[in-house]
Amino acid sequence: MQDDWLKRWDEGRIGFHRDSVHPTLMRHWPALGALPGTKVLVPMCGKSLDMRWLAEHQHPVLGIELAPLALEQFVAEGRGEVTRYQQAGFGILRQGSIELWGGDFFHFHIDQAQEIGAFYDRAALIALPVATRQRYAFHLAQLIPPGAPGLLISLTRPDDGGPPFGVEAEEVRRLFEPNFLVTHLEDAAPEANGFRESAWALVRRGPQVD
Numbered sequence: 001m002q003d004d005w006l007k008r009w010d011e012g013r014i015g016f017h018r019d020s021v022h023p024t025l026m027r028h029w030p031a032l033g034a035l036p037g038t039k040v041l042v043p044m045c046g047k048s049l050d051m052r053w054l055a056e057h058q059h060p061v062l063g064i065e066l067a068p069l070a071l072e073q074f075v076a077e078g079r080g081e082v083t084r085y086q087q088a089g090f091g092i093l094r095q096g097s098i099e100l101w102g103g104d105f106f107h108f109h110i111d112q113a114q115e116i117g118a119f120y121d122r123a124a125l126i127a128l129p130v131a132t133r134q135r136y137a138f139h140l141a142q143l144i145p146p147g148a149p150g151l152l153i154s155l156t157r158p159d160d161g162g163p164p165f166g167v168e169a170e171e172v173r174r175l176f177e178p179n180f181l182v183t184h185l186e187d188a189a190p191e192a193n194g195f196r197e198s199a200w201a202l203v204r205r206g207p208q209v210d
């Protein structure tokens with residue numbers, strides 16, 4: 001599966017990439033209550049412009065992406081000096097307040113996540129086959145501190161193809177409710193192909209949040 005993603009990036013088959021900031025992020029992020037200065041984890045970030053929007057809204061960003069090419073393209077299309085270094089087996093690029101960790105999200109550990117106070121998932125959960133989604137939800141919960149909010153944009157589709165895989169509301173709740181308070185925010189209008197995005201607000205449960 002990971003080789004398939006690298007191949008997609010090599011061949012430029014990145015139909016999931018948007019050339020504008022996702023309107024759902026702009027619409028719902030402000031109400032999540034993440035304070036300015038809160039670092040946002042963006043799992044499986046690709047070269048999403050949503051990271052620039054978060055940075056412009058005073059959030060340092062920590063993106064994690066398997067394909068080094070995606071990260072190189074992101075910084076090449078951005079502005080500002082780029083610093084490169086290695087840490088914990090990841091190749092990291094930093095540009096302004098955005099740090100991009102090149103490697104496998106599942107190898108990113110809590111020791112590296114200490115400053116994270118929020119997360120944003122657009123097309124990360126739905127990039128994964130059903131057998132890996134439980135692992136994803138659990139790993140995300142390990143990285144996010146109690147009380148921290150996140151925005152999830154999931155997708156349903158009329159067939160069982162993928163990626164992107166369809167993840168029904170019931171599965172979103174089953175995956176995340178053990179560790180997060182889960183609030184459904186909206187279902188977008190269906191696209192011509194029947195795909196339909198949904199937005200969810202999540203808050204990591206913990207001693208003070210239940």
Ligand SMILES: C[S@@+](CC[C@H](N)C(=O)[O-])C[C@H]1O[C@@H](n2cnc3c(N)ncnc32)[C@H](O)[C@@H]1O
Pocket residue numbers: 002005006016017018043044045046047048064065066067070103104105106122123124127163164
């Ligand atoms: C559907 S794309 C979404 C990218 C981005 N979130 C966006 O909205 O444009 C999924 C991304 O996850 C990356 N990916 C897949 N498995 C990964 C893993 N285990 N660790 C890190 N990145 C991964 C792929 O290379 C791909 O760029």
